[in-house]
Amino acid sequence: MKKALIIGAAGFVGGYLIHQLKDIDGYQVAVTKMPNETIPGEGFEVYDLNILERESIQALLEQVRPDYIFHLAAQSSVFLSWKNPGLTIDVNIKGSVNVMDAVRALDYKPRMLLIGSGEEYGHILPQELPIAEANMIRPGNIYAATKVCQNLIGKIYVDAYQMELMSVRAFNHIGPTQAPMFVVADFCKQAAEIEAGLKEPVIHVGNLSVKRDFTDVRDVVRAYSLLMKHGRAGETYNVGSGHAVEIREILERVRAMAHCEIAVEVDPVKLRPVDVPIIEADTSKLKECTGWRQEIPLDQTLAETLDYWRAQVRAAH
Numbered sequence: 560m561k562k563a564l565i566i567g568a569a570g571f572v573g574g575y576l577i578h579q580l581k582d583i584d585g586y587q588v589a590v591t592k593m594p595n596e597t598i599p600g601e602g603f604e605v606y607d608l609n610i611l612e613r614e615s616i617q618a619l620l621e622q623v624r625p626d627y628i629f630h631l632a633a634q635s636s637v638f639l640s641w642k643n644p645g646l647t648i649d650v651n652i653k654g655s656v657n658v659m660d661a662v663r664a665l666d667y668k669p670r671m672l673l674i675g676s677g678e679e680y681g682h683i684l685p686q687e688l689p690i691a692e693a694n695m696i697r698p699g700n701i702y703a704a705t706k707v708c709q710n711l712i713g714k715i716y717v718d719a720y721q722m723e724l725m726s727v728r729a730f731n732h733i734g735p736t737q738a739p740m741f742v743v744a745d746f747c748k749q750a751a752e753i754e755a756g757l758k759e760p761v762i763h764v765g766n767l768s769v770k771r772d773f774t775d776v777r778d779v780v781r782a783y784s785l786l787m788k789h790g791r792a793g794e795t796y797n798v799g800s801g802h803a804v805e806i807r808e809i810l811e812r813v814r815a816m817a818h819c820e821i822a823v824e825v826d827p828v829k830l831r832p833v834d835v836p837i838i839e840a841d842t843s844k845l846k847e848c849t850g851w852r853q854e855i856p857l858d859q860t861l862a863e864t865l866d867y868w869r870a871q872v873r874a875a876h
Contacts, residue, residue, distance in 0.1 A: 564625035567632025569596035610654035640702035651705035677730035678703035730772035730799030735867035751868035765829030775855035785849035799840030
């Protein structure tokens with residue numbers, strides 16, 4: 560039985576990836592978290608790990624000896640990266656290099672997947688859409704710049720040390736349990752609170768004119784699993800729906816699903832210093848390599864995310 564290690568499994572994607580690898584793929588699964596984090600569930604090994612401590616990573620890898628390593632640990636909020644660029648650089652660059660160095664020191668070559676972001680492409684020209692992996696990179700925020708750096712170093716390590724390492728550029732992934740610092744969860748949480756009478760019937764929003772490529776997190780982790788098996792070392796793969804949707808349209812779909820009338824107000828706090836106007840993935844490379852296809856439609860994801868927040872609001876009150 561193959562053994563998979565998920566580094567940084569306490570976040571939004573971690574729970575879904577655990578389910579994919581353990582219950583669908585049938586792997587033996589080990590996961591890491593920070594000491595202050597919890598990971599619900601059973602049937603997998605859990606270890607505390609700080610990726611800024613290289614020796615700790617080395618000791619864990621020698622103990623677990625995974626066949627597959629999914630490197631999810633990151634500071635993944637664009638908003639927070641503007642507030643704390645130093646932390647974002649430490650975790651996303653230094654932490655990733657620590658993991659790569661620990662893997663490189665092993666006496667065997669596990670396969671490894673580095674998780675990057677569609678934000679890496681940055682300011683995309685109209686003629687470049689949909690954006691392919693070979694396109695010029697123009698990161699427009701701190702988070703994106705750190706993920707570009709991770710990707711470049713990963714490719715260098717493959718070439719220099721013959722590591723079995725692939726990278727993905729994951730576009731916006733959404734679904735139930737996502738934190739409300741991300742736009743879809745934010746809209747759904749606000750709508751659920753309004754329905755419950757806990758706040759005035761107004762959703763507060765940031766920039767509604769930007770367009771993003773949204774994919775259900777369950778489709779995303781299925782792509783990760785397929786790439787671990789079929790991806791080529793040194794290659795980068797886009798993971799997304801291939802279709803950009805305006806944030807305003809997401810908002811209107813959530814408002815239409817709500818059980819009451821909801822107004823909209825722009826909150827200056829939710830506006831970013833720089834916003835890339837449109838991001839849309841070309842996923843042909845992923846599809847050709849793995850046969851992956853998007854299976855869960857956007858409206859299903861929005862409805863299930865709204866229902867999740869309705870349940871959270873009821874439980875809290």
